[in-house]
Amino acid sequence: MFLMNQWYAAALPRELTEKPIGRTICGQAIVMYRTASGQVVALDDRCPHRYAPLSAGTCRGEIIQCAYHGIEFDPSGACARIPHQATIPQKMRVRAYPLVERWGFAWIWMGDAALADPTRIPPYEWFDSPDWKSFYRYYHVPANYELCADNLLDLSHTPYIHAATIGTPDMDKFPLETWTDGDRVLSRRVMTDVIPGPFVAQWGNFAGKIDRVTNCEWRPACNIAVELFYEDKTNNITLRLTNPLTPETERTTHIWFAWSRNFGSNDESYVERFEQQSSSVQDEDNRLLELQQAVVDRGDPLPTVAIAADTALLAARRTVQRLLREEEATARKATA
Numbered sequence: 577m578f579l580m581n582q583w584y585a586a587a588l589p590r591e592l593t594e595k596p597i598g599r600t601i602c603g604q605a606i607v608m609y610r611t612a613s614g615q616v617v618a619l620d621d622r623c624p625h626r627y628a629p630l631s632a633g634t635c636r637g638e639i640i641q642c643a644y645h646g647i648e649f650d651p652s653g654a655c656a657r658i659p660h661q662a663t664i665p666q667k668m669r670v671r672a673y674p675l676v677e678r679w680g681f682a683w684i685w686m687g688d689a690a691l692a693d694p695t696r697i698p699p700y701e702w703f704d705s706p707d708w709k710s711f712y713r714y715y716h717v718p719a720n721y722e723l724c725a726d727n728l729l730d731l732s733h734t735p736y737i738h739a740a741t742i743g744t745p746d747m748d749k750f751p752l753e754t755w756t757d758g759d760r761v762l763s764r765r766v767m768t769d770v771i772p773g774p775f776v777a778q779w780g781n782f783a784g785k786i787d788r789v790t791n792c793e794w795r796p797a798c799n800i801a802v803e804l805f806y807e808d809k810t811n812n813i814t815l816r817l818t819n820p821l822t823p824e825t826e827r828t829t830h831i832w833f834a835w836s837r838n839f840g841s842n843d844e845s846y847v848e849r850f851e852q853q854s855s856s857v858q859d860e861d862n863r864l865l866e867l868q869q870a871v872v873d874r875g876d877p878l879p880t881v882a883i884a885a886d887t888a889l890l891a892a893r894r895t896v897q898r899l900l901r902e903e904e905a906t907a908r909k910a911t912a
């Protein structure tokens with residue numbers, strides 16, 4: 577069960593061209609494309625005529641044409657033309673979903689379109705600032721989206737999983753402060769006089785120990801932004817990890833991934849090495865997420881046992897449950 581009245585990252589804008597792409601979001605097959613005028617469109621990926629996926633079709637101008645018998649739909653999902661006949665049955669239409677490009681992602685609204693307010697897209701302003709160099713990537717991860725969120729909300733895993741990359745070995749000496757603000761879950765850990773992970777030492781030219789601050793923000797449905805600040809007496813650097821996580825199915829997740837830095841150069845070799853390093857870090861997480869899902873899939877009946885480091889992830893899960901109950905209550909009222 578997924579929250580529907582939320583914005584989910586659905587694509588990178590560069591993926592949206594006149595060539596339709598099919599993607600499953602929250603269990604629903606969606607087709608997305610960009611029309612000749614530049615409008616981005618998301619529709620149900622199923623022709624109402626005879627089941628052909630519209631993602632196999634062709635975008636021509638402002639319409640998409642089904643590959644099978646050539647029926648055409650406009651960006652609102654209304655049928656624009658049926659070959660060989662003049663009349664269009666009322667039911668010959670597909671559902672359209674609000675789709676908005678912002679901050680380097682295309683965001684889809686899976687619920688009631690009347691409630692789709694683009695101001696509720698998470699405010700990731702740093703993507704518009706010249707102070708930050710960002711790059712984007714996508715991972716398809718065979719694990720439930722809440723397991724993927726847990727990974728980012730409990731960074732106490734970094735000295736273990738990321739020992740060879742960004743982990744700080746003595747992180748456990750410093751408490752994690754966690755609080756909520758409306759539907760947001762926030763956390764902060766301040767660490768002083770700690771050994772930086774190998775990548776961090778290289779990025780900041782840190783020769784010895786450093787101070788560091790980690791700030792994390794979670795917003796529903798599952799958008800996580802982590803700010804990592806590192807400094808010694810001569811230098812400081814900040815890295816931002818922006819991860820909108822989008823459920824594909826109950827056991828698979830689209831991980832959208834952007835790393836933004838206020839350090840380093842734009843030289844091709846620097847960028848290439850930095851992107852390679854970021855991949856190594858994410859790969860370390862993805863391997864474990866897949867293993868966790870395999871344990872969930874074998875139907876292990878034992879409950880999990882919470883520890884102090886779980887505070888933020890448990891708060892996020894509670895918020896999702898509350899919002900799900902609210903969505904259900906609204907839906908019940910609408911059908912009463």
Ligand code: FES
Nearest residue numbers: 623625626642645
């Ligand atoms: S199945 Fe789409 S036009 Fe026939």
Ligand SMILES: [Fe+2]
Nearest residue numbers: 727737738861
């Ligand atoms: Fe990690």
